[in-house]
Structure formats: C-alpha cells, structure tokens
Amino acid sequence: MKIFxxxxxxxxxxxxxxxxxxxxxxxxxxGDLSLSVFDNQLIRFDTQIGDIQKxxxxxxxxxxRIALKKINIPNxxxxxxxxxxxxxxxNGDRWDKSGSIFMFPADQPINLLNIxxxxxxxxxxxxxQEDFKGVLASKDYTPNIELMRFMTPFGVGYYSTDTVxxxxxxxxxxxxxxxxxxxxxxxxxxxxxALMGKDIYIGVWIDTWTPSGYKLSAQLHIExxxxxxxxxxxxxxxxxxxxxxxxxxxxxxxxxxxxxATFEFEIPEGIQNPTIKYLITGHGGHSKGDEFVKNPNQVxxxxxxxxxxxxxxxxxxxxxxxxxxxxxxMVEVDSAQWIDWEQGKxxxxxxxxxxxxxxxxxxxxxxxxxxxxxxxxxxxxKAGKHTLKISMPLSQPTKExxxxxxxxxxxxxxxxx
Numbered sequence: 001m002k003i004f005x006x007x008x009x010x011x012x013x014x015x016x017x018x019x020x021x022x023x024x025x026x027x028x029x030x031g032d033l034s035l036s037v038f039d040n041q042l043i044r045f046d047t048q049i050g051d052i053q054k055x056x057x058x059x060x061x062x063x064x065r066i067a068l069k070k071i072n073i074p075n076x077x078x079x080x081x082x083x084x085x086x087x088x089x090x091n092g093d094r095w096d097k098s099g100s101i102f103m104f105p106a107d108q109p110i111n112l113l114n115i116x117x118x119x120x121x122x123x124x125x126x127x128x129q130e131d132f133k134g135v136l137a138s139k140d141y142t143p144n145i146e147l148m149r150f151m152t153p154f155g156v157g158y159y160s161t162d163t164v165x166x167x168x169x170x171x172x173x174x175x176x177x178x179x180x181x182x183x184x185x186x187x188x189x190x191x192x193x194a195l196m197g198k199d200i201y202i203g204v205w206i207d208t209w210t211p212s213g214y215k216l217s218a219q220l221h222i223e224x225x226x227x228x229x230x231x232x233x234x235x236x237x238x239x240x241x242x243x244x245x246x247x248x249x250x251x252x253x254x255x256x257x258x259x260x261a262t263f264e265f266e267i268p269e270g271i272q273n274p275t276i277k278y279l280i281t282g283h284g285g286h287s288k289g290d291e292f293v294k295n296p297n298q299v300x301x302x303x304x305x306x307x308x309x310x311x312x313x314x315x316x317x318x319x320x321x322x323x324x325x326x327x328x329x330m331v332e333v334d335s336a337q338w339i340d341w342e343q344g345k346x347x348x349x350x351x352x353x354x355x356x357x358x359x360x361x362x363x364x365x366x367x368x369x370x371x372x373x374x375x376x377x378x379x380x381x382k383a384g385k386h387t388l389k390i391s392m393p394l395s396q397p398t399k400e401x402x403x404x405x406x407x408x409x410x411x412x413x414x415x416x417x
Contacts, residue, residue: 025229025231026228026229027077027078027228027229027231027232028077028228029078029224029228030074030075030076030077030078030080030224031224032221032222032223032224033073033074033220033221033222034219034220034221034222035071035073035219035220035221036217036218036219037069037071037202037218037219037220038058038067038069038204038216038217038218039217040215040216040217041058041067041204041215041216041217041218042064042091042213042214042215043064043065043066043067043204043205043206043208043213043214043215043216044064044065044091044093044208044210044211044212044213044214045063045064045065045208045209045210045211045213046063046064046211047063049063049064050063051063051116052113052116052117057069057070059113061112061113061116061247062116062246062247062248064213065205065206065207065208065247066112066203066204066205066246066247067203067204068112068113068201068202068203069201069202069203070106070199070200070201071199071200071201071202071220072198072199072200073195073196073197073200073220073222074196074197075196075197076192076196076222076224076232077231077232078224078225078227078228078230078231078232079224079225079230079231079232079233080189080192080222080223080224080225080232081187081189081222081223082187082188082189082191082192082195082220082221082222083185083186083187083188083189083220083221083222083223084101084147084148084184084185084186084188084218084219084220084221085183085184085185085218085219085220085221086101086148086150086183086184086185086186086216086217086218086219087181087182087183087184087216087217088150088152088156088181088182088184088214088215088216088217089156089157089158089180089181089182089214089215090152090153090155090156090157090158090159090212090214090215090325091158091212091213091214091215092158092210092212092213093152093155093158093208093210093212093213093214094154094155094158094159094166094325095152095154095155095208095325096151096152096153096154096323096357096358096367096368097151097152097206097207097208097214098149098151098152098206098207098244098281098283098407099149099150099151099152099204099205099206099207099216100144100146100148100149100150100204100205100244100246100407101146101147101148101150101202101203101204101218102144102145102146102147102202102203102204102205102242102246103144103145103147103191103194103195103200103201103202103203104142104144104145104200104201104203105198105199105200105201106198106199106200106201107198107199108140108141108142109140109141110122110123110138110140110141111141111201112144112203112246112247113201115247116247122134122141122249122250123138123139123140123141126263128255128261128262128263131255132243132245132250132251132253132255133249133250133251134242134246134250135241135242135243135253136241136263137239137240137265142238142239143239143240143241143242143409144203144239144242144244144246144409145191145194145237145238145239145242145409145411146242146244146279146409146411147186147188147191147202148184148186148188148370149279149281149370149371149407149409150184150369150370150371151281151365151366151367151368151369151370151371152182152206152208152214152367152368153182153319153322153323153326153358153367153368154322154323154324154325154326154327154357154358154367155167155323155324155325155326156178156179156180156181156182156322156323156324156368157179157180157181157215158212158325159178159324159325160177160178160179160180160324161178161324162178164324166325167324167325170324170326170328170354170356171324172320172354175320175321176321177321178321178322178324179321179322182322182368184370186370190235190237190277190413191237191411191413192222192235192237193235193236193237194237194238194239202218202220203246204216204218205244205246205247233415234415234416234417235413235414235415235416236268236271236412236413236414236415236416237411237412237413238411238412239409239410239411239412240263240265240276240388240410240411240412241261241263241388241408241409241410242408242409242410243255243405243406243407243408243409244407244409245405252284252398252403252404252405253405253406253407253408254395254396254397254398254404254405254406256390256391256392256395256406257395257396257397257398257404258397260389260390260391261389261390261391261408262387262388262389262390263387263388264385264386264387264388265385265386265387265388265412266384266385266386267378267381267382267383267384267386267412267414268383269383270383270416270417271383271414271415271416271417272414272415272416272417273377273414273415274377274378274381274412274413274414275375275376275377275378275412275413275414276299276301276306276375276376276378276388276410276411276412277373277374277375277376277410277411277412277413278299278307278373278374278375278376278408278409278410279371279373279374279407279408279409279410280297280311280364280371280374280406280407280408281311281362281363281364281365281371281406281407282295282311282362282363282364282395282404282405282406283363283403283404283405283406283407284398284402284403284404284405285396285402285403285404286401286402289396289402289404290363290395290396290404290405290406291362291363291404292360292361292362292363293363293394293396294310294312294363294394295310295311295363295392295393295394295395296308296309296310296392296393296394297309297310297311297390297391297392298390298391298392299376299388299389299390299391300387300388300389300391301376301378301381301386301387301388301389302381302386302387303387303389306376306378307374307376309374311363311364312361312362312363312364313361313362313363313364313365313366313369314361315366316358316359316360316361316362316366316367316369317356317358317359318366319358319366319367319368319369320356320358320359322358322367322368323356323358323367323368326356326357326358326359326367327356327357328354328355328356328357329354329355330352330353330354330355331352331353331354331355332350332351332352333350333351333352333353334350335348335349335350336348336349336350336351336353338351388410390408392406
C-alpha cells in the first residue's frame with residue numbers, strides 16, 4: 001500500500017510540474033509607480049533666467065517659460081496603464097494661455113535642451129522646417145511628443161476672491177464659489193512605449209509673458225496588472241509633427257494660411273492597426289481670427305481623406321468657475337422669459353445678461369480645459385513611407401496685433417507583431 005501511495009504522489013507531482021510548464025508564462029512585478037514630476041513649479045517669463053538655468057533637478061529654458069526634469073520609467077512586462085494628473089494655479093497672470101506637457105529622449109542628438117546649451121541647432125530637412133523650426137522629424141531629431149495640451153483659465157486661484165477689484169461683482173449667481181485651482185487628468189497609456197526603459201525629459205511649457213506666471217504640479221501614475229500572466233501588449237508610439245513654438249527660433253505656425261502642410265512619415269515593419277493621434281487648437285486674431293472662426297480641417301494620408309472635421313468647442317461657459325479674471329460685458333437678450341412671482345406666470349421681455357470672455361466658443365479649446373486627441377485609424381496601411389497632408393482653407397496669417405496660428409501635434413501608435 002505504501003508503494004502505491006508513493007507512486008501516486010510521484011504521479012501527482014509530475015502532473016503538476018507538467019501543467020505548470022505548459023501554463024501561461026509568468027512575468028515579474030515592477031510595481032505601481034507614483035512619480036512627482038513637478039511640484040508647484042513656477043512657469044513665468046523672467047529675463048534674469050536667460051536661455052538656461054538649473055534649479056536642483058529642474059532645468060529652466062527660454063526665460064523660465066519651459067521647465068524640464070529628467071526621469072526614468074522602468075520597462076513593464078505586465079500590463080500597465082499610465083495617467084497624468086496636473087493641477088494649476090495662476091501666480092498673477094490672469095490671462096488664458098496655451099500650455100503643453102511633453103517629452104523627448106535624453107539621448108536624442110538634437111533636442112530643446114542641447115539647442116539652448118548652444119551645442120546644436122534645429123534641423124532644416126525641407127521648406128516647411130526651414131520656416132518653422134522643429135515641427136518635423138529628421139535623422140537626429142524627432143518633435144516633442146505631447147502628453148497633455150491644456151489652456152490656462154483666467155486667473156484661477158490668484159484672483160479667486162471677490163475682494164480683488166478685477167473680480168468684484170463678476171461672479172454669476174449659478175456659481176457657488178470661484179475654484180482655487182484647476183485639475184486635469186489624462187490617460188497617456190498609448191504613449192507608454194515612448195516613455196519606458198530609458199532616460200527621458202518631461203517638460204512643461206506655458207505661453208506666458210509675465211514675471212508672475214503660473215504654478216503647476218504634475219504627477220505620473222502607473223498601475224500594473226495584478227496577475228503575473230497579464231502580459232503588456234507590444235505597442236508602438238512615435239511623434240510625427242509638432243507645430244508648437246516652444247522657444248526661439250521657433251515661431252507661431254500660420255503656414256496653413258498660405259498652403260497645405262505636407263510631409264512624409266514611415267510605418268515600420270510589423271506594425272498593425274496604425275492610428276494617428278491628432279491634437280489641434282486655433283489661436284489669435286481677435287474676434288474674427290483663427291481662435292473664433294470655425295475652420296474645416298481635412299487630413300489626407302497618401303491623398304486619401306482620413307479626417308474631415310471642424311475643430312470647435314461650444315461648452316466653454318461650463319468652465320466659468322475656473323475663470324474669475326475673465327472680462328465681462330452686458331449683452332441684451334431679446335424675448336427672454338422669466339417667472340414673475342407677483343403675476344404667478346412666465347413673462348417675456350428684453351433683458352441684459354453678463355457674458356464672460358471665457359464663455360465664448362473657440363477653435364477646439366476652452367479656458368481651463370485640456371484638449372483630447374482625435375483618433376485617425378489608418379486601417380491596413382502597409383509598412384513603408386507615406387505622405388500626410390493637413391489642409392485648413394480658412395486659416396489666416398499672423399500679422400501685427402493679430403497672432404493667428406494653429407497648435408498641431410500628431411503621433412503614430414500601433415500594435416507590434
């Protein structure tokens with residue numbers, strides 16, 4: 001009997017070993033990551049900073065309008081998701097300004113940092129790049145890949161009190177209080193391949209021209225799958241285009257007012273389900289400029305129309321509580337209706353209502369909002385070189401006091417075989 005049980009036990013152990021060997025592969029845990037990238041970082045325009053200045057781990061560029069920090073994110077073998085959490089307050093700048101959180105590899109031969117260090121210059125691979133530095137990739141350079149595009153609200157935090165003369169009496173009845181800060185969160189999992197396993201610089205840029213500027217905090221959160229066999233899918237992410245004028249000698253992108261923007265990009269071998277992620281916002285020109293005019297946007301790949309869309313937002317009034325410093329004026333409304341309690345019924349007449357600048361609809365942005373990338377699936381587009389064309393027929397040129405321009409960035413993602 002003892003021999004029988006010994007044989008049975010050996011059989012069970014052997015079976016278990018075989019089953020374990022045939023089971024799914026297990027991957028070691030790296031662990032969740034919560035990384036503070038910026039902590040109340042002051043972004044401002046200060047000529048005493050100059051082209052470059054170091055403050056501990058932070059590197060300031062372009063008179064302090066850019067802050068950089070070097071980080072390293074480990075390679076995750078288990079499935080992981082990434083989220084960027086950002087808070088912002090005005091430090092005295094009361095205006096709505098464009099902002100961008102971005103990244104580039106630390107070992108990239110040409111980047112914003114070594115350009116400001118005087119070690120190199122932006123490349124000029126074609127006519128588009130000659131006029132607008134840094135928008136396209138070349139042999140030793142790729143444009144910054146955006147992690148978040150945001151628009152600062154009018155004075156949140158610094159002006160969030162009715163005791164300030166510029167905000168006194170401007171709070172609408174439907175707002176309980178001015179917010180003290182604006183908070184944004186964005187899923188950046190699709191850009192993880194560009195972030196992992198190497199030294200990278202995370203940067204923040206705000207188009208401020210005041211010495212007071214803004215205070216910004218940013219945390220990167222990565223959550224790893226619990227199961228050891230929940231494998232991280234092999235994906236691809238690469239920047240294609242970025243027209244943001246982060247620093248000199250870059251300039252406002254009004255190229256589309258003269259001609260379409262056409263350039264080549266490449267899909268590597270083994271990439272399936274290629275998709276372009278596309279961020280676009282229009283700015284400047286006052287009431288009849290690119291910021292306030294609906295402009296049809298067409299994107300072509302190999303002369304095939306893949307996106308026909310008008311970038312526009314008409315929900316900006318929903319962000320009013322973040323915009324205490326916004327200018328306000330009165331607008332007469334015809335045939336308005338309201339309850340007259342004495343008569344016990346609705347009455348009709350003309351009234352005046354307060355309208356804030358932050359309420360106005362704009363070209364795909366609102367003061368105090370983030371910009372969501374548009375997905376452009378490319379189907380079964382094969383590996384190799386392709387052309388991408390962006391056309392916006394109603395775009396207007398930059399001229400004195402009318403700084404029309406478009407902030408456009410695009411990156412390619414896909415599944416790797």
